[in-house]
Amino acid sequence: MRVTYACVCGSDLHPYHDLEPTPEGRRMGHEAIGVVQEVGAEVTTLKAGDTVIVPFAWSDGTCAFCRDGITTSCVHGGFFDGAPSATQAELLIVPEADGTAVVVPEGTDESLMPSLLTLSDVYLTGYHAARQGQVGPGKTVTVIGDGAVGLSAVLASKELGAETIILMGRHESRTDLGRKFGATHVVAERGDEGVAKVLEITGGEGSHVVLEAVGHLPAYEQAYGIVRPGGVISRVGVPQYEEAPVGFASLFGKNVTLTGGPATIRAYLEAAIPQVLDGTTDPGQVFDRELPLADIAEAYRLMDAREALKVLIRV
Amino acid sequence: MRVTYACVCGSDLHPYHDLEPTPEGRRMGHEAIGVVQEVGAEVTTLKAGDTVIVPFAWSDGTCAFCRDGITTSCVHGGFFDGAPSATQAELLIVPEADGTAVVVPEGTDESLMPSLLTLSDVYLTGYHAARQGQVGPGKTVTVIGDGAVGLSAVLASKELGAETIILMGRHESRTDLGRKFGATHVVAERGDEGVAKVLEITGGEGSHVVLEAVGHLPAYEQAYGIVRPGGVISRVGVPQYEEAPVGFASLFGKNVTLTGGPATIRAYLEAAIPQVLDGTTDPGQVFDRELPLADIAEAYRLMDAREALKVLIRV
Numbered sequence: 001m002r003v004t005y006a007c008v009c010g011s012d013l014h015p016y017h018d019l020e021p022t023p024e025g026r027r028m029g030h031e032a033i034g035v036v037q038e039v040g041a042e043v044t045t046l047k048a049g050d051t052v053i054v055p056f057a058w059s060d061g062t063c064a065f066c067r068d069g070i071t072t073s074c075v076h077g078g079f080f081d082g083a084p085s086a087t088q089a090e091l092l093i094v095p096e097a098d099g100t101a102v103v104v105p106e107g108t109d110e111s112l113m114p115s116l117l118t119l120s121d122v123y124l125t126g127y128h129a130a131r132q133g134q135v136g137p138g139k140t141v142t143v144i145g146d147g148a149v150g151l152s153a154v155l156a157s158k159e160l161g162a163e164t165i166i167l168m169g170r171h172e173s174r175t176d177l178g179r180k181f182g183a184t185h186v187v188a189e190r191g192d193e194g195v196a197k198v199l200e201i202t203g204g205e206g207s208h209v210v211l212e213a214v215g216h217l218p219a220y221e222q223a224y225g226i227v228r229p230g231g232v233i234s235r236v237g238v239p240q241y242e243e244a245p246v247g248f249a250s251l252f253g254k255n256v257t258l259t260g261g262p263a264t265i266r267a268y269l270e271a272a273i274p275q276v277l278d279g280t281t282d283p284g285q286v287f288d289r290e291l292p293l294a295d296i297a298e299a300y301r302l303m304d305a306r307e308a309l310k311v312l313i314r315v
Numbered sequence: 316m317r318v319t320y321a322c323v324c325g326s327d328l329h330p331y332h333d334l335e336p337t338p339e340g341r342r343m344g345h346e347a348i349g350v351v352q353e354v355g356a357e358v359t360t361l362k363a364g365d366t367v368i369v370p371f372a373w374s375d376g377t378c379a380f381c382r383d384g385i386t387t388s389c390v391h392g393g394f395f396d397g398a399p400s401a402t403q404a405e406l407l408i409v410p411e412a413d414g415t416a417v418v419v420p421e422g423t424d425e426s427l428m429p430s431l432l433t434l435s436d437v438y439l440t441g442y443h444a445a446r447q448g449q450v451g452p453g454k455t456v457t458v459i460g461d462g463a464v465g466l467s468a469v470l471a472s473k474e475l476g477a478e479t480i481i482l483m484g485r486h487e488s489r490t491d492l493g494r495k496f497g498a499t500h501v502v503a504e505r506g507d508e509g510v511a512k513v514l515e516i517t518g519g520e521g522s523h524v525v526l527e528a529v530g531h532l533p534a535y536e537q538a539y540g541i542v543r544p545g546g547v548i549s550r551v552g553v554p555q556y557e558e559a560p561v562g563f564a565s566l567f568g569k570n571v572t573l574t575g576g577p578a579t580i581r582a583y584l585e586a587a588i589p590q591v592l593d594g595t596t597d598p599g600q601v602f603d604r605e606l607p608l609a610d611i612a613e614a615y616r617l618m619d620a621r622e623a624l625k626v627l628i629r630v
Contacts (some may be wrong), residue, residue, distance in 0.1 A: 064520055065544045070570055073544030132572075205379055220561075229380045229388030234569065242562035246535075247554040247574065255385055255576030257447075261567045264545075 001034040001050060001094060001101075005117045006087045006313040007054075007287070008299045010147045011238050015081075016300050021226045023130030029088030030056035031120040032078035033104070034111060034315075037091070045098045049258070052101040053273070054094055055086065055265035056080055056121045060098030070138025071266040074099070079262075087120075088296055090315060102269045108277065114312055115276045118152065119269055122310065123283035125236050126213070127262035127272070130160050133209040133234030137161035142226055143183070145213035146174040149308040151181055153211040155283055158182025160187075162209075166201060168194055168222070168284040175308055177285060191218065195225035206231060210268060212260070224250045230257055235260035287312040316349040316409060316416070318366060320432045321402045321628040322602070323464045323614045324371075326530075326553050330396075331615050344403030344436035345371035345395035349630075352406070358414045366423065367416040368588070369402065369409055370580035371395055371436045376414030380558070386581040389414070389574075394577075405630060406475065409500070416463055417584045423485070427599035429599030429627055430591045433467065434584055437625065438598035440551050441467025442587070443578035445475050448524040448549030457513055457541055458498070460528035461489040461626040464551060466496055467588055468526040470598055473497025477524075481516055481518070483509055489624055492600060506533065510540035521546060532556045539565045550575035555569040602627040 006029050019026065036050045039195025046052065059066050059074035066074050076096055080086050085093040104116060118124070118147050126149050141162040143153045157165050158181060167183035168190070169175050175186045178198050187197045198207060206228030212219050215237025217314055223233045224245070233256060245251070275281045289308040291299050293315045302308035321344050334341065344408050351365045361367065371591030374381050374389035381389050388600040393410055400408040409416050411530045433439070441464050441625050450456050458468045461484025472480050473496060474497045482498035483505070490501040502512045513522060527534050530552025538548045539560070548571060560566070566573055590627060604623040606614050617623035 068543075068545050070545035073569055132570075144504070228383075230383050230385035239562040239567050242560050242564060243558050244561045245557050246559045246561060247557035249557060251573070252550065252554050252576045254388055255447075255574075255579065257572060257574040258561065259570075259572040259574075261570030264570065 001036050001054070001092050003032050003034040003087060003089055003092050003315045005033040005138045006293070007031050007117060008088070008303050008311050008313070009121060010303070011150060011204055011299065013304055014240070016304060017294045019030060024084055027086030027089065028081060029086045031085035031122070032092055033117050033120065034092060039097060042163050043097045045074070046101055046103065051104045053104060053119055053269065054092065054101050054226065055269060056096045057262065057265070058096060058100040058156055059266050060096045065155055066099065068209055069264055069267040071264045072262040073294040074291055087262060088293065088313060090293070099206050100266065102273065107279070111148070112276060115282055115286050116273065117312070118283040118286060119265070119272050119276065120165060121263070121265065122148045123155070124151050124268050124272060125263040126154070127156040127268060128212060129153045129211040129236040132259045133232045135160040135209050137164050137165050139208045140164040140166070141209045142166040142168060142207040143213060144209045144219045144222055146178060147213060147238060147250045151178050151212035152283055153213050153236070154183050155181040155281065157211070158244045158266055159160040159281060163228070166198055166207065168198070171306060177309070180285070191222065194222055202228070205271060208232070209234065213237050215240050220244050224256060227254065227256050229254040229256070232257045232259060236263060286310045290314060316351050316369070316407050318347050318349040318402060318404055318407050318630045320348040320428050320439065321529060321608070321630060322390055322432060322437060323403070323618050323626050323628070324348050325464060325535065325618070327615065328619055331619060341397055342401035342404065342598040343396060345403045346432060346437070347402035347609055348432050348435065349407060349432070354412060358412045361416055366419045368419060368431055368434055368584065369416050370584060371405065372577065372580070373410045373415040374409045374581050376581070381414065384579055386579045387577040404610065405608070415581065417588065419588065419594070420592070429602050430597055431588065432627070433598040433601060434580070434587050436580065437463045437601060438467045438470070438580070439580045439583050439587060440464050440578040441469070442471040442583060443580070444468045444526040444549045444551040444575060445471040445529060447574045448526055448547045448605050450477050450524050452476040454523045455479040455480050455481070455501060455517055456524045456526060457481040457483060457522040458526045458528060459483045459534045459537055460552060461493060462528060465526070465528035466527050466601055467598055468551070469493050469498050470496040470596065472526070473594060479611040481513055481522065486621060492624070495600070506537065509537055517543070523547070524549065525595060526551070528552050535559050539571060542569065542571050544569040544571070545570045547574060551578060601625045605614050605629060
């Protein structure tokens, strides 16, 4: 496919910091909308000229785990970024194309493309957090992290009927968008102070649901500090740690449930597209900058410096 | 209350091994049936002469967490064992008596007392594991641990409609009772070999639900090795560790949910008593020895040496 829209993800910043230089470089990016150029001999549901959304992971749509809706564990699946293909590019190879790509209806207004692009990862990752966290009417939800995924988790929580939404973040332009998306409270404090603030807001009881959209250990520790007994911590920030507290003093004693993982975007995509098309949801507001593919390095710099929340790339 | 039946729990063996001697000793035990001797001035639902079941934790039944059903997090709650009271004794003080103790109908046959006593902890702890693990029809459930809690988890899984129940344990007399309780497979292997065996039984897909009834880190590691992507690990073995793997390679990558905690017995007790009385469930089979209170030290020895599965104490 010919990529028409891509973007930079918070998780792209990890290799931006840590990746060792290599002579051949590495393909980057995992979010895209584009136009099908050519299909493989076995592809049956797509044709040249179709505009499609591609989730950050490919999947066959037919294996036992795909049928369970756990598309990110597809037995023939994989993640974009690196080989064989990645989305911050002019052209993209989509493995398992029938299972992976979803067609956007012909004639869809270009102004909807940013919101549709968020269905490739960021918005549906926030939605995955909220859904796995059992967000619903009457619930108090705390979102840790005011990046684009955290703000998406606020929006998804609002749409799932959460009563109170506490956003933990300290970048005012971001938390302002969080309020617009449905946050009822903003807590700028971190660590013990942040925990105390959330407990105060919840009358000492803690938050039914905590959506952790950061991926660093302090955010995890904050999560079990503020979760209500019997509550749920749902993680979608890719953990930058392997070991963490799970014993009596953290999760077990309070009967806390820990859930989350790579968002199973593909399982949500068909239901989400119409909601963008009919205006029910408008997650494209997370894009606050737009650059051409030639300026991709500047896009990374802007996001790394937190000068941009999320950069849309026009290819 | 005057204790009539008590018993020794697998978790009593931790202090049996590790507790430092003290001049005054320590009260032990947290499972009991007995007869009310005297009630406090504010007690309204109990009277002298009532036969009652006492859960391993006391709770007021009225606080926000009790109303949520998370009775083990009651703001006025606590755990028996140690001060102020414990159940391997002639007499027991029951704090928050109205919230804690539940009356057994007058005239209940003495032969049902062992099964009713399991509602004080062991059976309902197995039930808590299964319920938190979302055991239900069509599910494959693996139970790690062939102690009395593990076997109770097998029985509860059977009652909740699990299709396949794999019991991991290597004490034949125990796994035989596990088969009687509903286990369809027994896996004696541990560690990597045990994981390989469960994967083989599940066609390489893993177990929808893993009930971890041991509490040691190798059992936890076994759990994430055998759980199916999108599945649930439910722990009721009190963790003898605080830190454990939770990152991409263990829980996150497979979208695994980790749940469990101290069983919220009190929230289940009213519904469970009639099921024992009408013979729907017969969890008292976990008792394979009976001793008088005077022989309590022998009861500990028998369980520690695995000569007994669970010892009933007649007081």
